[in-house]
Amino acid sequence: xxxxxxxxxxxxxxxxxxxxxxxxxxxxxxxxxxxxxxxxxxxxxxxxxxxxxxxxxxxxxxxxxxxxxxxxxxxxxxxxxxxxxxxxxxxxxxxxxxxxxxxxxxxxxxxxxxxxxxxxxxxxxxxxxxxxxxxxxxxxxxxxxxxxxxxxxxxxxxxxxxxxxxxxxxxxxxxxxxxxxxxxxxxxxxxxxxxxxxxxxxxxxxxxxxxxxxxxxxxxxxxxxxxxxxxxxxxxxxxxxxxxxxxxxxxxx
Amino acid sequence: xxxxxxxxxxxxxxxxxxxxxxxxxxxxxxxxxxxxxxxxxxxxxxxxxxxxxxxxxxxxxxxxxxxxxxxxxxxxxxxxxxxxxxxxxxxxxxxxxxxxxxxxxxxxxxxxxxxxxxxxxxxxxxxxxxxxxxxxxxxxxxxxxxxxxxxxxxxxxxxxxxxxxxxxxxxxxxxxxxxxxxxxxxxxxxxxxxxxxxxxxxxxxxxxxxxxxxxxxxxxxxxxxxxxxxxxxxxxxxxxxxxxxxxxxxx
Numbered sequence: 487x488x489x490x491x492x493x494x495x496x497x498x499x500x501x502x503x504x505x506x507x508x509x510x511x512x513x514x515x516x517x518x519x520x521x522x523x524x525x526x527x528x529x530x531x532x533x534x535x536x537x538x539x540x541x542x543x544x545x546x547x548x549x550x551x552x553x554x555x556x557x558x559x560x561x562x563x564x565x566x567x568x569x570x571x572x573x574x575x576x577x578x579x580x581x582x583x584x585x586x587x588x589x590x591x592x593x594x595x596x597x598x599x600x601x602x603x604x605x606x607x608x609x610x611x612x613x614x615x616x617x618x619x620x621x622x623x624x625x626x627x628x629x630x631x632x633x634x635x636x637x638x639x640x641x642x643x644x645x646x647x648x649x650x651x652x653x654x655x656x657x658x659x660x661x662x663x664x665x666x667x668x669x670x671x672x673x674x675x676x677x678x679x680x681x682x683x684x685x686x687x688x689x690x691x692x693x694x695x696x697x698x699x700x701x702x703x704x705x706x707x708x709x710x711x712x713x714x715x716x717x718x719x720x721x722x723x724x725x726x727x728x729x730x731x732x733x734x735x736x737x738x739x
Numbered sequence: 740x741x742x743x744x745x746x747x748x749x750x751x752x753x754x755x756x757x758x759x760x761x762x763x764x765x766x767x768x769x770x771x772x773x774x775x776x777x778x779x780x781x782x783x784x785x786x787x788x789x790x791x792x793x794x795x796x797x798x799x800x801x802x803x804x805x806x807x808x809x810x811x812x813x814x815x816x817x818x819x820x821x822x823x824x825x826x827x828x829x830x831x832x833x834x835x836x837x838x839x840x841x842x843x844x845x846x847x848x849x850x851x852x853x854x855x856x857x858x859x860x861x862x863x864x865x866x867x868x869x870x871x872x873x874x875x876x877x878x879x880x881x882x883x884x885x886x887x888x889x890x891x892x893x894x895x896x897x898x899x900x901x902x903x904x905x906x907x908x909x910x911x912x913x914x915x916x917x918x919x920x921x922x923x924x925x926x927x928x929x930x931x932x933x934x935x936x937x938x939x940x941x942x943x944x945x946x947x948x949x950x951x952x953x954x955x956x957x958x959x960x961x962x963x964x965x966x967x968x969x970x971x972x973x974x975x976x977x978x979x980x981x982x983x984x985x986x987x988x989x990x
Binding site: 495498501502518519520521522566569570571573612613614615616617618619620621666667668723724727728730731733734735736 | 783784786799802806834869870902971
């Protein structure tokens, strides 16, 4: 799995911004808030969250609205919205790059884009220094069952791989997961043909990719080991923020 | 006093870092919240700063939108005036702040400053809560004196990051390391002020007002400060930039 790339706080006029690219997807995100809210969206006890997603080509459609609804309900649990009642937190995500389209069962599916959107949103929120309850990381997985006809396909024969072009070609189902830093499940979206035990298998793998294996959960230890196979999304997020903090504190040293 | 521990939202502050042996109550600054029963969790990403003497800890961040807090000095822009208040903006698109027309030094119904829309005011936040619009004041609550607050005439406004504003407002004694040891506050202001005269007002809301007498001087000082912020210049680089700016001004 390729290491994702991220740039933080590169848009001067936004309160927080980030660019994230991974597996051929590049998304630019900007966060503004807390700002004044329109009367009809105003919530008396918490901040309203508005998510706008713009596709790489053309104008937004049902697919983008669907993704927006997933992000909105996810972020409501992450941002401490009660800190800013009667305000608006606005998140704009512009898809810049997507992999070249090719023929596969999931060509029109919104899910392969979702992990990149979730990660960009997280980085932009961290860049904006908005109060959050926790961080989260997200991963997309493709499941390739030997054959959907064979009901007794063993779990071990099933290939689980991160979503990319090669994986999508053979995939029978795709799954997107997001976990908080403590390992709580935040988002689980699936599409395609699969059985519950396959989902559980994918869940375990996703948890491992996001926050590391259960044995070596202690963060300090994981960093020291530093082997590329051991890398997980949480570690990566921490390293990105560490780099940014060091840049910002440069004047102190 | 400082540590280099990076915290992400949701991380627990290690109890070994909490200041101990002090009878004062523990003070949690920006970016931290108390998670009952006895742990302290971060809500923003940044490095943890612990002040053992004051029994306080907080997280340093540089970016983001300014959230009004009582007693902060800000540069506000007047939007419009009503019979009793000037309605001002502290950060764009956020709730308007109210500045009472009589909250200026020795202002009475007859002698109060007339501020047109767009005028700049250097003010103190006298009340701020999440449920109400912030209120501004240009007089000290105890003495009734202006203490340098009031309308800002002439000059120009520059946008800088919130962290840089805090650095500019740090007094010498609060600086983590003295300037000779390479740490500390911004020296470019002193370096420039040795040769040229200008006025500066720093608002906690990421605004910097500069008046150098003429446009050339104002722009040169403002641009130099903006560059110091954006490129995060070290002390030596600041001195070089100051020399370059002075050379270009021909003084």
